[in-house]
Amino acid sequence: MNNQIQKDGVTYSKAESGYFEQRGLNRVAGKWLLYGLGIAAVISGDFSGWNFGIGEGGFGGLLIATFLIGAMYVGLAFSLSELSPALPHTGGAYSFARTAMGPWGGFITGLAENMEYVITTAVVGTFMVGYAQELLPKVDEVSVIPDWALLLFIYGAFLILNIIHVQLSLVVALVVAGLSVLALAVFFIAAATTGTFSVDNLFNIVPAEGGTAFLPFGTMGLLYAMPFAVWLFLGLEQLPLAAEESHDPKKDIPFALILGILTLFTLAILVVVLNTGVVGAEQIKAEGEPFFVGLTTVFQGNVSRTLLALTAIISFVASFHAIMFAYGRNIYSLSRAGYFPTALSKTLDKNKTPAVALITGAIIGYALVIIMWKSFYSEQSLTAASGILLNMAVFGAMIAYISQAVSYLIIKKMVINRPYVSPLGNAGAWVATIISTGTTLIILSNVLREGPGFDSYRWGLLGCVLWFIIGSIYFAVHAKNKMILSPEEEFAIEHRKS
Numbered sequence: 318m319n320n321q322i323q324k325d326g327v328t329y330s331k332a333e334s335g336y337f338e339q340r341g342l343n344r345v346a347g348k349w350l351l352y353g354l355g356i357a358a359v360i361s362g363d364f365s366g367w368n369f370g371i372g373e374g375g376f377g378g379l380l381i382a383t384f385l386i387g388a389m390y391v392g393l394a395f396s397l398s399e400l401s402p403a404l405p406h407t408g409g410a411y412s413f414a415r416t417a418m419g420p421w422g423g424f425i426t427g428l429a430e431n432m433e434y435v436i437t438t439a440v441v442g443t444f445m446v447g448y449a450q451e452l453l454p455k456v457d458e459v460s461v462i463p464d465w466a467l468l469l470f471i472y473g474a475f476l477i478l479n480i481i482h483v484q485l486s487l488v489v490a491l492v493v494a495g496l497s498v499l500a501l502a503v504f505f506i507a508a509a510t511t512g513t514f515s516v517d518n519l520f521n522i523v524p525a526e527g528g529t530a531f532l533p534f535g536t537m538g539l540l541y542a543m544p545f546a547v548w549l550f551l552g553l554e555q556l557p558l559a560a561e562e563s564h565d566p567k568k569d570i571p572f573a574l575i576l577g578i579l580t581l582f583t584l585a586i587l588v589v590v591l592n593t594g595v596v597g598a599e600q601i602k603a604e605g606e607p608f609f610v611g612l613t614t615v616f617q618g619n620v621s622r623t624l625l626a627l628t629a630i631i632s633f634v635a636s637f638h639a640i641m642f643a644y645g646r647n648i649y650s651l652s653r654a655g656y657f658p659t660a661l662s663k664t665l666d667k668n669k670t671p672a673v674a675l676i677t678g679a680i681i682g683y684a685l686v687i688i689m690w691k692s693f694y695s696e697q698s699l700t701a702a703s704g705i706l707l708n709m710a711v712f713g714a715m716i717a718y719i720s721q722a723v724s725y726l727i728i729k730k731m732v733i734n735r736p737y738v739s740p741l742g743n744a745g746a747w748v749a750t751i752i753s754t755g756t757t758l759i760i761l762s763n764v765l766r767e768g769p770g771f772d773s774y775r776w777g778l779l780g781c782v783l784w785f786i787i788g789s790i791y792f793a794v795h796a797k798n799k800m801i802l803s804p805e806e807e808f809a810i811e812h813r814k815s
Contacts, residue, residue, distance in 0.1 A: 324810050325419045327797040336801070340653050340662045342407065342561045343669040345484040351556055351563060351573035353491025354639050358552030359581055360497040361441055361636035363588045364608040364629050366707070370545030372602035374538035376519040376593050377531035379546060381539055383589055386546040387582045389752035392745035393554060393718055394578040396725040398571035401557040402736040403728075405566040408650040408805040409557035410721050416731075416809040417724035420797065423809070426720040427651045428788045432713035432781065434555065434644035438637060439682035440703045440710060442468050445633040447605070447700040451626050464699035465687060472679045475638055479645065480665070480672045483562060486642060493635040500628045501584060504608070507615040508591040518597040519590070541763070543756050544711055549585040551714055552636065553577050554721070555643035558650070567736035605700075608632075641675065644682075648674035654803040656796050693776075704770065708760070708777030709784070715757040722749035731812055 320331045346354075370379040406412045408423075410430050415423025446467050450460050453467075462470075479486050508514045524533040532539060556573050560566040592611045593601055601607050609629050649671035652662035661674050686702055694701035725746040739745055763774040800806065 325813070327420045327800045329800045329802050329806065332801050332803075337653075340649070340664055341669050342664065342671075343483060344562055344564055346487055346559055346563045346569070348564075348569040348572040350484075350487040350491055351559055351569050352576055353494045354487055354559065354642065355553045355556050355573050355577035356498065356580060357490040357494035357635035357639035358555055358643065359550060359577075359636065360494055360584075361444065361632040362548040362551060363501060363584055364497075364632040365444060365606060366548040367545055367585075367589065368592070368601045368604055368607040370542035371522075371593065371598050373534065373545065374540075374542030375522050375524075375528070375531070375533035376589075376598045377529075378534065378539035378542040380586075380589055382542040382546040383549060383585050385752055386543055386550060386756070387578075387585060389718070389749050389756070390550040390553065391578055391582070392741060392747075392749035393722060393753075394574045395739040395741045395745045396722060396749060397554060397557055398574045399735055399737055399739040400721075400725055400728065401560055401570045401574075402567040403733050404805075404808060405560040405563075405570075406650070406803075406805045406808065407558055407561045407646050408654070408803075409555070409560070409647070410717050410724075411647070411651060411656075412557075412805040412808070413724040413728065414720045415805055416813055417727035418720075419809075419813070420800070421792075422720065422724075423805075424651075424656050424788070424792050425785070426717055426724075427647065427656060428785060429713045429716040429720065431644065431647050431651070431788075432784050433551075433710050433717060434640050434647055435678045435682050436685065436706050436710040436713070437552065438640045438644060438678070439686050440707050441633050441637045441640065442471050442682070443686060443700045443703045443706075445471055445630060445637060447698060448609075448626055448630045448633065450698070452623060452630075465690075468683065468686060468699060471637065472683055475641055476675055476679055478638065479641055479675050480668065480670050482668055483670055486638070486670075490635065490639045490642070493631055493638065497632040497635050498580075498584070500631065501588065504612060504615060505587050505591055508595050508611070511615055513615050513617075514591060514594040516594065518594045520598065522598045522602070540759050544760050544763075546585075547711055547714065547756065549588070550578075550581055551711070552640055552643070553581060554718070555640070555646075558643055558646035571737045641678070644678040645671045645675040648678055650803075650805065653801065654806050655800040656792060659801065704773035705776045705780065708774050709780045711760060712757075712777060712781045713784075715753050715760065718753040719750060719757065722746045722753065726750075733812055 322329050370382060400413050404412050411423045411427030414426035446464050449467060454461050520530040522533045528535050556570055563569045592607055595611045595614050604610055649662045651657045652659055661677055663673050664671050689705050690699050690702040726743060729743060763771060764778050
């Protein structure tokens with residue numbers, strides 16, 4: 318490395334000969350493959366997790382929370398639809414924040430997304446283990462395959478798929494996303510036509526003092542339900558990470574983002590209303606497998622439980638696979654610029670997939686699950702470890718959302734070519750900023766609450782703080798003096814005023 322320059326408080330070197338050739342990507346994704354990737358990343362949230370919001374706010378509280386969080390994601394999706402074609406780099410959120418707020422802003426945003434995607438993949442993997450164990454044979458009620466071994470197999474299988482070929486990986490994401498949406502559609506039709514849906518089921522929670530049938534736990538319950546509504550949308554924002562693998566990022570990514578959020582908003586409302594109306598708000602509020610229970614209620618023994626469980630597993634396959642794609646590109650882009658060790662961004666000569674980044678993220682995610690499980694839940698199934706990790710992922714996501722929305726407002730003032738302009742403009746970004754900030758404060762307030770389950774918020778917050786401290790120390794002590802002029806960094810230097 319030579320020709321060092323200092324800019325924005327960091328030291329850059331021009332890449333040595335062959336550096337970017339060893340870190341190449343192939344443009345293999347069209348608009349429908351990107352749309353499938355976005356839906357796949359989110360779809361498992363329609364199958365589980367969202368229903369815990371009913372325990373906080375009742376049906377009415379979660380319904381309103383879903384509209385509010387949906388509005389946040391609409392504002393974010395349109396903002397990203399403008400930013401991504403203007404800054405068509407794999408860095409995505411990190412790239413936007415780097416241009417708007419400098420190296421530290423870019424790094425903290427990238428680190429937040431790194432935490433979100435690495436840990437979300439791990440959480441979805443634990444859910445897959447839980448469902449898969451329902452299908453596997455048991456001896457004396459003990460599974461023949463231990464949870465830890467099954468999770469290791471899941472990581473290994475999907476690493477191979479993601480590393481072999483990018484286009485094959487994206488086709489698989491589209492197919493499993495389509496099957497998951499089909500499963501939801503079948504359930505919606507059955508719920509509406511078999512007589513199992515009842516409006517009374519939506520309001521069968523006995524109101525607390527001062528509550529109503531619609532808001533049994535009052536306005537505070539509505540607010541506490543908001544973080545759970547996030548699970549119905551989390552992951553769509555990853556699509557800008559595929560910019561350098563898109564055929565035409567200026568058209569493909571806005572198409573996939575906008576159609577994706579409209580699809581997910583529709584599915585979210587239908588799931589919250591119909592699944593709750595079939596099972597009952599009181600019965601579903603603490604159910605670990607709400608969609609599975611809804612299916613068995615609708616079909617009432619006419620379809621085997623094995624088939625129904627397989628139907629639910631498809632959604633987790635979709636999300637695990639798609640979010641693994643996201644953390645791979647996140648690690649790749651931060652490494653290529655020097656924020657992470659540069660060896661992590663090397664791609665395979667033939668397949669042009671970021672294999673080192675994918676494997677590294679898998680090791681970290683798997684290790685975190687095992688550590689949390691052994692430390693807090695060793696007497697329970699592996700899935701019990703998902704609580705702390707899920708809170709870490711949502712913390713990371715909210716920080717990244719706030720940063721991206723604020724970056725839009727800053728970049729909007731810059732002279733940059735914008736192939737797509739959001740019709741929502743600054744208003745969309747402000748909606749995303751305000752609601753994501755409010756949701757973050759609600760999540761933080763849970764740290765102070767007492768009762769079963771709230772320890773997971775405290776440990777989750779501690780985990781987030783440690784993630785940022787370790788990453789920040791590495792950047793401050795080492796990485797900021799050895800940065801590389803990657804496409805994201807060169808663009809930011811050119812367009813950002815010092």
